[in-house]
Amino acid sequence: MVFSDLFFLFVFLPAFLLCYLIATWVDQKCLSDEATHSNRAKNLILVCFSLIFYAWGEPVYVFLMLFCVFVNYLVGLGIDRSEQYRKAILVIGLILNIAIIGTFKYLGFFAQCLCDMGIEVAKPNIALPIGISFYTFQSISYLIDVYRRESPVQRRFPDLLLYISMFPQLIAGPIVRYGTVADEIHHRRVNAADFSDGLYRFLIGLGKKVILANQLSEISDQFLVNGLNSLTMAGAWIGIVAFTLQIYFDFSGYSDMAIGLGRCMGFHFNENFRHPYCCNSITDFWRRWHISLGSFFRDYVYIPLGGNRHHQAVNILVVWFLTGMWHGASWNFIIWGVYFGLIVMLEKYTLLKVHDRIPAVFLHIYSMLLVIAGWGIFYFDNFDQMIVFFQAFFGNVTSFYDFVDESALLDNFWLWVIALFFCLPVRTTVGEWTDRLLGDSPLRTMVIYTSRIILSVGILILSTALLVGATNNAFIYTRF
Structure with missing residues (x-):
């Protein structure tokens, strides 16, 4: 279930x-x-x-x-x-x-x-x-x-x-x-405010999963599963970017739903995601993604091994090897873990020392390119398929772009726009604007709760409609 x-x-x-x-x-x-x-x-x-x-x-x-x-x-x-x-x-x-x-x-x-x-x-x-x-x-x-x-x-x-x-x-x-x-x-104890906040958070997670992640999975499957043997360079990028967005909305959606349900019962779970695709380094990305797993390995493996005090490079690689193993019993997960471990280790001695001197836009592009490539390793547990994908990903194919790629972009234009938009800290920004405009007035409370009710009902209705007859609805991280 x-x-x-x-x-x-x-x-x-x-x-x-x-x-x-x-x-x-x-x-x-x-x-x-x-x-x-x-x-x-x-x-x-x-x-x-x-x-x-x-x-x-x-x-x-x-x-x-x-x-x-x-x-x-x-x-x-x-x-x-x-x-x-x-x-x-x-x-x-x-x-x-x-x-x-x-x-x-x-x-x-x-x-x-x-x-x-x-x-x-x-x-x-x-x-x-x-x-x-x-x-x-x-x-x-x-x-x-x-x-x-x-x-x-x-x-x-x-x-x-x-x-x-x-x-x-x-x-x-x-x-x-x-x-x-x-x-x-x-x-x-649970009061009305706790239950209301928890239910709203649950429905936000439901929307992330059903309205965004499930739809994005159809695009990623179209290119990375069904169309792998005829993949163009653009198709490889479209497919893996779709998966990059899919896995974020899938897993952060589950976390939102878990945190929301816990809140409805009076439990306060810690946040598990903090807008990871707004990162400006790979180190920053992993401080924002699956925070509970990162803190587990930090507190129970990295620090006991010596942390930053002794053999830091070795400690980082051990943690990331174990992180890859935790995700699955497959070589691609181990390679994926070591891949990020090497990048994090190199950043400690290079990028992070000059981080403040580099324009933020270049840091963000650098980070996302490495993250997207990493999801390519994560996705394929079959090495032959992984090789086919990365050949197309790096342009080692006969065709750069075709009609299928164009259709995937144009036919799903608003899905792409909405998905990219909600990778940003939208709720935080809207909350700050609301506080500035309305302060602590009764109107602020009325606006917040009215908008929440409208959004919640809309998410529930649309999600229910999409779930009727849905065939691809499993959460990715239940595999781990």
């Missing part, structure tokens, strides 16, 4: 919100006293619906997730209660988590590598559980934060299960640190 699904939008989500509302009443009237505010009923509903949400597509692997949570629950308690062996317990917990993700995500890849080297081994045919990369990394961050005493240990298994299985961010992130939501598991 995915958020941009008619069943989720019109059956699962309304049913959840109704049950959650009833649970809120139960907490307030039956389970709370004057001194405390209970969330027990709401938490129970959230856990139940989260398990249903995950089991809907993969009923077997819900037991794997439950096993992972139980293991990490016991390891967390062991770290908290033991002073002498807490480091050893942490290491055991990390090994178990890495073993789980390694078995289901990388065992087949390593077996294939051995076969390619002439060492015949059996290749296991193991399906990849949805979201395993996200909930495993959340489990790892929980154990390390408990070990560092940066977060309290969770003594109730259902509450740790709530943290890891929470359906808004379960299958495609963002990677939520336990410390971010630890207090809100037991102490959260």
